[in-house]
Amino acid sequence: MNHYDLVVIGAGLGGCSLVASLEKLGYQGRVALVEAGRGPGGRTASRRSRTDPRWCINHGAPAIKLSESLPSAVDGLLEPLRNAGTLQPVVNHEVAIDANGQVVAIDPASPSTSQWWTGRPVMASVCEGLLGQSSNKLESHFGTRVRWLKRPADHWMLSDQSEGWQLKAKRLVLSGNLLAHPRSLAMLQWNDVPLRTAVPKGVDPELDAVLTTLEASASTVRWNLMLDLGDVNLQTPALPWQIGLNPDAQKRWGVERIVLHRQTDARLGLVVHGLHNGATIDPSTQPVLLESEEKRLEAVLPELLLHWPALRKALKSARSMGVMRWGAAQPLNHPVPSHLQWCHQSAVGFCGDWIEGPHFGTGEGAIRSGVALAERLTADS
Numbered sequence: 257m258n259h260y261d262l263v264v265i266g267a268g269l270g271g272c273s274l275v276a277s278l279e280k281l282g283y284q285g286r287v288a289l290v291e292a293g294r295g296p297g298g299r300t301a302s303r304r305s306r307t308d309p310r311w312c313i314n315h316g317a318p319a320i321k322l323s324e325s326l327p328s329a330v331d332g333l334l335e336p337l338r339n340a341g342t343l344q345p346v347v348n349h350e351v352a353i354d355a356n357g358q359v360v361a362i363d364p365a366s367p368s369t370s371q372w373w374t375g376r377p378v379m380a381s382v383c384e385g386l387l388g389q390s391s392n393k394l395e396s397h398f399g400t401r402v403r404w405l406k407r408p409a410d411h412w413m414l415s416d417q418s419e420g421w422q423l424k425a426k427r428l429v430l431s432g433n434l435l436a437h438p439r440s441l442a443m444l445q446w447n448d449v450p451l452r453t454a455v456p457k458g459v460d461p462e463l464d465a466v467l468t469t470l471e472a473s474a475s476t477v478r479w480n481l482m483l484d485l486g487d488v489n490l491q492t493p494a495l496p497w498q499i500g501l502n503p504d505a506q507k508r509w510g511v512e513r514i515v516l517h518r519q520t521d522a523r524l525g526l527v528v529h530g531l532h533n534g535a536t537i538d539p540s541t542q543p544v545l546l547e548s549e550e551k552r553l554e555a556v557l558p559e560l561l562l563h564w565p566a567l568r569k570a571l572k573s574a575r576s577m578g579v580m581r582w583g584a585a586q587p588l589n590h591p592v593p594s595h596l597q598w599c600h601q602s603a604v605g606f607c608g609d610w611i612e613g614p615h616f617g618t619g620e621g622a623i624r625s626g627v628a629l630a631e632r633l634t635a636d637s
């Protein structure tokens with residue numbers, strides 16, 4: 257069985273920033289990265305079409321806002337991506353609409369000391385670029401969802417559902433909280449929280465505090481409808497890259513925003529970020545909900561695109577690429593305190609957008625938390 261100094265679960269912005277920062281800091285241990293998805297990206301992943309090789313759309317975060325003044329370690333990590341053109345500032349304008357469907361100014365509360373950045377050619381390229389900074393020594397396991405965690409004596413054992421795939425590690429990092437949050441129970445039909453089972457209550461007070469914090473935390477749900485609009489002339493008049501809905505408009509239409517994504521050919525992709533109405537989502541209700549959300553979002557679009565005749569016209573022949581459900585799109589509350597990012601006694605750590613900080617719940621927060629944990633792990637090794 258493969259034995260590692262460190263196993264990182266999750267190849268989103270948090271996990272990829274951690275791995276890339278460890279490399280920069282000269283971490284010497286043997287590291288493995290395990291990811292359930294087919295490739296890196298997590299919530300910044302991009303959806304490819306199985307039948308159309310040129311189609312790829314940002315169906316999660318379409319861009320991330322980055323502070324103008326980033327900590328130097330974060331800036332140093334992103335600099336090669338900027339230089340390579342993998343991370344680019346968004347140049348098109350963005351607009352908002354109000355509950356009457358009128359175009360209004362963007363919320364003045366949004367900070368002007370930050371700028372939207374997007375991945376080129378797609379958002380997943382950012383995580384791919386971060387992993388490109390790590391050495392050949394990194395062993396990546398994609399398409400593998402860890403189900404079971406055990407902590408016999410002083411190491412960690414990880415396995416998938418069938419237990420046919422296993423890894424052994426001295427130290428473990430969870431960059432997503434699926435294995436530590438009770439939300440997994442209903443959707444994945446698990447009857448335990450794997451991290452809780454591995455380290456029973458009372459053994460490690462720091463880990464207990466992390467799990468108690470997470471237990472109380474909630475996240476937003478999104479239903480993202482993806483459309484291929486075909487060829488749309490972007491110039492007359494210039495189209496925004498993002499149409500936000502202000503809070504009253506969100507209530508009226510059950511939509512958070514509409515994002516346009518130019519494909520590498522002349523086609524235009526459109527993603528509607530649909531809000532959740534609170535219905536219970538589990539394996540029995542999900543197929544019906546996916547279908548009803550697709551119909552609902554398609555039905556409200558013409559009204560939302562009233563001011564963009566080119567888009568309304570393109571809707572008539574648009575091809576639906578389906579709906580993506582994000583069960584935990586962005587955490588809402590109860591961040592895990594940053595001093596608990598590393599639980600020494602159990603040799604387990606955490607990074608991701610669910611860690612405390614001014615950028616909690618965002619891509620920037622995820623990157624910062626990965627960098628911070630790398631510094632801690634390097635100092636500790």
Ligand SMILES: Cc1cc2nc3c(=O)[nH]c(=O)nc-3n(C[C@H](O)[C@H](O)[C@H](O)COP(=O)(O)OP(=O)(O)OC[C@H]3O[C@@H](n4cnc5c(N)ncnc54)[C@H](O)[C@@H]3O)c2cc1C
Nearest residue numbers: 266268269270292298299317401402432608609618619622
């Ligand atoms: C629809 C949507 C819109 C968003 N819009 C914005 C935005 O405009 N601006 C912004 O800054 N942020 C936005 N976000 C949030 C942003 O995407 C996240 O903050 C960021 O990507 C989180 O990165 P992460 O590494 O913390 O988590 P993730 O990207 O979720 O990475 C965790 C990874 O761990 C993997 N994983 C979890 N459990 C296991 C397991 N047991 N075994 C194997 N792998 C596992 C998951 O598959 C996942 O890839 C948006 C998110 C969504 C979904």
